Amino acid sequence: MNRRTFLKLGTAVGSTLVAGSAEAKENGNPEEFVGVLVDTTRCIGCRACERACSEAHDLPVPDIEHDGALAARRPTSETQWTVVNRFATSKGDVFVKQQCMHCWQPACGSACLTNAMYKTRTGPVIWRAGKCMGCRFCLVSCPFDIPKFEYHSWNPKIQKCSMCYERLEQGLGPACVGSCPTDALTFGTKRELMEIARLRIYHHPERYVHRIYGEAEVGGTSWLYLSAVPFEEIGFRTDLGTTPYPEYTRDFLYGVPLVLFGLPALQLGLHLLAEKKDEALEGAGS
Amino acid sequence: MTATPISPASGGRALLRFLASEMKPKAPFLTPFNLISIPVILLGIGVLVRRFIYGLGSITNLSQEHPWGLGIGFDVVTGVALAGGAYVLAFVVYVMRLEKYHPIIRATVLNGLLAYIFYAGALVLDLGRPWNVINPVIGNSFGYNSVLFQVAWSFLLYMLVEMVELSPAFAEWLGWKRARRILASLTLGAVILGVTLSTLHQAGLGALFLMAKPKIHPLWYTEFIPILFFVSSIFAGLSMVILEGTLTHRIFGKQINPKQHGSYDDLLLGLGKGTAITLFVYYFFKVLIFLHERQWDLLATGWGAWYLVEVLGFVLVPCVMFTYAVRNRRPGLLRLAAAGALIGVLLNRLNISVIAFNWQLPVHYFPSWQEFIVTLTVVFTEIWVFRWIVLRLPILREAHELPHPRPADLMTAV
Numbered sequence: 001m002n003r004r005t006f007l008k009l010g011t012a013v014g015s016t017l018v019a020g021s022a023e024a025k026e027n028g029n030p031e032e033f034v035g036v037l038v039d040t041t042r043c044i045g046c047r048a049c050e051r052a053c054s055e056a057h058d059l060p061v062p063d064i065e066h067d068g069a070l071a072a073r074r075p076t077s078e079t080q081w082t083v084v085n086r087f088a089t090s091k092g093d094v095f096v097k098q099q100c101m102h103c104w105q106p107a108c109g110s111a112c113l114t115n116a117m118y119k120t121r122t123g124p125v126i127w128r129a130g131k132c133m134g135c136r137f138c139l140v141s142c143p144f145d146i147p148k149f150e151y152h153s154w155n156p157k158i159q160k161c162s163m164c165y166e167r168l169e170q171g172l173g174p175a176c177v178g179s180c181p182t183d184a185l186t187f188g189t190k191r192e193l194m195e196i197a198r199l200r201i202y203h204h205p206e207r208y209v210h211r212i213y214g215e216a217e218v219g220g221t222s223w224l225y226l227s228a229v230p231f232e233e234i235g236f237r238t239d240l241g242t243t244p245y246p247e248y249t250r251d252f253l254y255g256v257p258l259v260l261f262g263l264p265a266l267q268l269g270l271h272l273l274a275e276k277k278d279e280a281l282e283g284a285g286s
Numbered sequence: 287m288t289a290t291p292i293s294p295a296s297g298g299r300a301l302l303r304f305l306a307s308e309m310k311p312k313a314p315f316l317t318p319f320n321l322i323s324i325p326v327i328l329l330g331i332g333v334l335v336r337r338f339i340y341g342l343g344s345i346t347n348l349s350q351e352h353p354w355g356l357g358i359g360f361d362v363v364t365g366v367a368l369a370g371g372a373y374v375l376a377f378v379v380y381v382m383r384l385e386k387y388h389p390i391i392r393a394t395v396l397n398g399l400l401a402y403i404f405y406a407g408a409l410v411l412d413l414g415r416p417w418n419v420i421n422p423v424i425g426n427s428f429g430y431n432s433v434l435f436q437v438a439w440s441f442l443l444y445m446l447v448e449m450v451e452l453s454p455a456f457a458e459w460l461g462w463k464r465a466r467r468i469l470a471s472l473t474l475g476a477v478i479l480g481v482t483l484s485t486l487h488q489a490g491l492g493a494l495f496l497m498a499k500p501k502i503h504p505l506w507y508t509e510f511i512p513i514l515f516f517v518s519s520i521f522a523g524l525s526m527v528i529l530e531g532t533l534t535h536r537i538f539g540k541q542i543n544p545k546q547h548g549s550y551d552d553l554l555l556g557l558g559k560g561t562a563i564t565l566f567v568y569y570f571f572k573v574l575i576f577l578h579e580r581q582w583d584l585l586a587t588g589w590g591a592w593y594l595v596e597v598l599g600f601v602l603v604p605c606v607m608f609t610y611a612v613r614n615r616r617p618g619l620l621r622l623a624a625a626g627a628l629i630g631v632l633l634n635r636l637n638i639s640v641i642a643f644n645w646q647l648p649v650h651y652f653p654s655w656q657e658f659i660v661t662l663t664v665v666f667t668e669i670w671v672f673r674w675i676v677l678r679l680p681i682l683r684e685a686h687e688l689p690h691p692r693p694a695d696l697m698t699a700v
Contacts, residue, residue, distance in 0.1 A: 075350070077350075078350075107497045109431070110431040110432060110497070111432055111433075111434065111497060112429050112432055112434075113422045113429040113432040113434040113435035113438055114418065114421040114422050114427040114429055115427045115428070115429045116427070130418075131418065131421055131427045132414075132415055132418060133413050133414070133415050133416065133418040133419050133421060133422075134413045134414020134415035134416070134418070135412075135413055135414075135434065136353035136354065136414070137432070137434050137494065139350065139353035140353055140354060140494070140495075140497070140498050140501075141497040141498060143497075143499075143500050145350070145351070148350050149350065149353060149414060150341065150414075151341055151342050151343025151346075151348060151349075152340065152341045152343040152344065153341045154338060154339055154340065154341055155415065156341055156342070156414040156415065237500060239500065240500055241499075245497050245499075246431060246497075248496040248497050248499060248509070249433050249493055249496045249497060251509075252433060252489070252490070252493040252496065252512050253431070253433065253436065256436055256486060259482060259485055259486055260482060260486065263481065263482040263485060264478050264479065264482050267377070267381050267478045267481060267482070268478065270381055270382060271380075271381045271382075271383070271474070271478075274381070274382050274383040275383065
């Protein structure tokens with residue numbers, strides 16, 4: 001499945017379609033996904049992004065000055081859509097912000113049987129409460145282990161970064177990007193972000209490893225990362241491949257209609273053959 | 287029925303009277319099974335009440351890293367494979383017309399239908415927001431891209447198909463002769479559709495794990511999981527028929543035509559032959575995939591040993607046992623082989639969905655006691671319903687062996 005068909009299928013039901021396409025027409029830039037470039041060489045681990053995120057989404061706001069959370073490695077959780085972790089590397093401490101990567105072809109979106117997990121036309125992957133049945137197939141499928149399920153609620157939600165989809169609709173940028181004091185985060189279309197990232201590597205070849213995480217990983221992601229050390233050293237999985245995850249189920253799904261129409265015909269044929277054989281036996285017996 | 291015109295009201299009353307009389311218990315109450323199952327079911331209900339108030343986390347050990355546990359890994363992913371006997375046997379009897387297996391078809395289809403109803407039920411219990419389960423059905427959110435969407439639909443349709451397959455037995459129970467004729471004429475179509483849907487969702491259950499590529503141990507992850515799941519559902523289903531048939535035969539033996547008793551072992555040995563062949567095909571696929579992936583170095587690890595236990599101990603060994611049992615006509619060994627093959631399927635399904643899932647992480651999942659209780663509750667309730675139906679409907683016995691009067695007789699008598 002290419003991106004175009006995926007989008008067509010995905011947006012067929014979406015109520016956001018109308019608003020999204022109208023906006024896309026206005027700025028003459030249809031179907032260009034936005035994202036964020038994270039330059040880990042600039043991050044100072046202040047965790048202002050964590051606080052801004054929690055404030056923007058009514059989540060418990062972490063006490064970033066006093067909770068000492070950088071001491072241990074934390075995953076994102078059902079109460080924290082983004083976390084900053086510290087990694088001791090060959091080039092000293094490196095701080096890495098983690099959140100949903102907003103894949104171009106998200107595994108979670110293709111896993112979801114109700115389109116609750118949904119790739120919007122502008123790029124963010126969002127979760128829609130009214131559709132979700134809580135099967136947690138998105139948790140099983142996500143290569144980055146991002147969606148989090150509220151196990152201790154009678155009415156559980158899936159919690160994950162939405163790239164501040166509502167703010168983007170209002171023409172604002174993601175809350176975390178605005179909060180960053182060192183410009184470690186840059187918001188823009190992926191095309192622009194790739195140019196910026198390449199330019200930084202070009203101008204400072206000694207500062208960066210010559211790789212942009214998210215350029216091609218799992219088919220490309222909206223969030224991109226620059227690093228001074230190999231990405232394995234700062235907690236990234238580099239064995240995920242460049243195949244978009246929905247591709248892994250494509251062959252199976254293509255096979256479904258073949259089986260659905262072919263197998264009954266085959267069985268009918270077998271049934272008729274079996275009948276003939278019976279008759280022949282009876283004929284021989286009599 | 288048509289000979290004596292009757293008012294619908296009196297016919298309805300007769301039917302109600304009949305149903306009321308059928309509600310009475312037909313078997314002794316104080317049996318060991320009842321004494322064990324009733325407390326478990328009551329406890330299970332209590333656990334479920336807690337789950338719907340305080341959330342899944344209050345009764346399960348599920349986590350963000352292990353989102354699917356016993357409730358999916360055993361009840362659904364394994365249970366549906368074990369219920370595969372219904373489509374395999376329906377194919378053999380109705381499509382291939384091997385009449386030899388006709389006497390056990392109704393019990394097998396009933397088992398299959400109940401398994402699906404209860405496993406689908408277990409699936410709903412495992413959903414966080416079960417009230418939205420209707421969404422992919424009514425069409426306000428069709429996730430066409432999702433394997434689970436396909437599995438859900440073929441689950442649903444297959445349950446309807448099995449009801450059609452079983453409907454003649456209900457018509458016989460109620461003495462509705464004309465309805466029985468019409469319903470029986472639908473059987474072949476239902477079976478053909480049922481086999482197709484089963485192929486799709488048995489393979490589909492495997493396809494659910496295709497996107498979990500970085501999480502499942504490489505010895506178990508392969509792009510051919512759907513094919514392996516489909517093939518293993520055939521021998522798992524047949525093994526289950528062999529074991530279940532043996533049990534049913536012991537417990538409800540009175541109901542079965544004495545003529546059949548002698549040929550019963552014959553029948554099981556015939557099924558054993560089919561099972562041996564499918565097991566060998568499955569083993570062959572496993573070896574082929576292993577060689578293709580060149581995973582020799584992984585065998586030297588603990589996971590490799592565990593993999594060998596599964597593939598050699600519970601696939602190859604049962605396969606050899608089946609072959610020996612069929613050749614030398616040893617029904618006892620056949621049952622042992624069936625048990626071995628079932629453990630093999632159970633291990634494989636649990637390895638993929640639970641045990642070797644996120645195997646690199648330091649924390650592993652083990653089900654809580656409440657999860658075991660819920661699973662037992664599902665299984666026990668299913669057995670209760672199975673027993674209720676077998677004691678009343680012509681499942682094991684022929685229709686004319688049912689005690690009279692049937693409601694239709696009552697109606698003509700009015």
